[in-house]
Amino acid sequence: VDLLDKSTISLLVEIALRLTKDGEKVKSNAVRALGYLSRFIRFNHHCDAVDDSRNSVFYGDPVCLQTMVQALMSSVTTGNVKVQWNVCHAFSNLFMNDTVRLSEMQWASSVYSILLLLLRDSNNYKIRMHAAVALAVPVTRLDYGSSFPDVVRGVTHVLESLSSNSSSSPSNFKHRDNLEKQLTFTALHLLGFVSPKDDQSLKDFLIKKASFLEDWLKGLCSAFNSAEDQPLASETINDEDGFSPNVSQKVMLSSAVVSLLNVYTSGNQQVITQRFEQLARSTA
Incomplete structure (x- = not known):
């Protein structure tokens, strides 16, 4: 060009x-x-x-x-x-x-809504994977604007649904692994931005999903410890199939845990806070 x-x-x-x-x-x-x-x-x-x-x-x-x-x-x-x-x-x-400047674009919220819709409802795992890729590209919390709570909730719901549903059609089977890895990257990217300053509705959602997020993050800790520095997104993901972010997964995991811990601490969620303090020590 x-x-x-x-x-x-x-x-x-x-x-x-x-x-x-x-x-x-x-x-x-x-x-x-x-x-x-x-x-x-x-x-x-x-x-x-x-x-x-x-x-x-x-x-x-x-x-x-x-x-x-x-x-x-x-x-x-x-x-x-x-x-x-x-x-x-x-x-x-x-x-x-x-x-x-995404934060200044009036159309940005509509684009995020479309990507979330494709991520949630598409029958094609390749489309869902690329929707997840796009949702992970913005580099700051500000880039998501007012859509940030919806994006966090949407990605978390899909992650939870995929984690609890092991079935997939034969045509999607080969893409499921890449979708799971990309969703992991996208979710960690987003959770690293959450803070006590977020809307109460988002903080309430994160409290509601604390058990799922804790189990999911613990699973990642175990996987990371047994396979140090393996990429989150498959190395086979390229310009045709997506991209593998060049970011330390352990740094992303630690950032997500600490951000969630700060949210739970500010909300006086003592039991959850204690569990995430322990989780934070294991990812430090």
């Missing part, structure tokens, strides 16, 4: 937008192309602010960004399985663009 001038990239975006209204196969490729382009376009900048040495970088305006997002969201409801998979992949790319 960096080798193309801004007029060429602008034309590519326009073509991709038009093709999202085409047949399923064309729509699928168009959605993927939009996602790839959205990762590298520098949004919220003015073209006249670009110096001559950086003319190869295309600076897009917020209207262009909103149009691209609307096309992706529309494709979820009108596209087939492959289109939906590519929409999740596209949102992952978009979220990786550090010029997209």
Whole structure:
């Protein structure tokens, strides 16, 4: 992309937008192309602010960004399985663009809702896995905005449901392991952000799910101790099937436990606090 001038990239975006209204196969490729382009376009900048040495970088305006997002969201409801998979992949790319200020985007809550819906309800485990990937991309608590409580609750519900349901169709069986690993990464990523300052409804939810979260975290501790520094997401996950985050899983586990401990301590949950203090010592 960096080798193309801004007029060429602008034309590519326009073509991709038009093709999202085409047949399923064309729509699928168009959605993927939009996602790839959205990762590298520098949004919220003015073209006249670009110096001559950086003319190869295309600076897009917020209207262009909103149009691209609307096309992706529309494709979820009108596209087939492959289109939906590519929409999740596209949102992952978009979220990786550090010029997209997610906390300021009015459409962000709708995107999170769509990803949660796909994660919860899709019959295709590959789609669910890529929805989980996208939900783990934002790098700060602020990026989730007002959707943060819903995202935490949604991911936790799916994690609990998957943990208690060992059955899956033959077509999904090979993707179940990767889905579980990606959900683990996503859940730890999110739980590392929870704090006593969160909405009471979210804190109440975390208290309600304390037993499940404790058992799940203990299981991770045991797994980590027996297989030190094995990646959470499968190494086979790549650009086609997702990505394996380059983050120490033990650091993520410890961060999630400490964050939950702080929530339970602030809520005067003495019994739960004692259990999570013990858990925190084992992950230190």
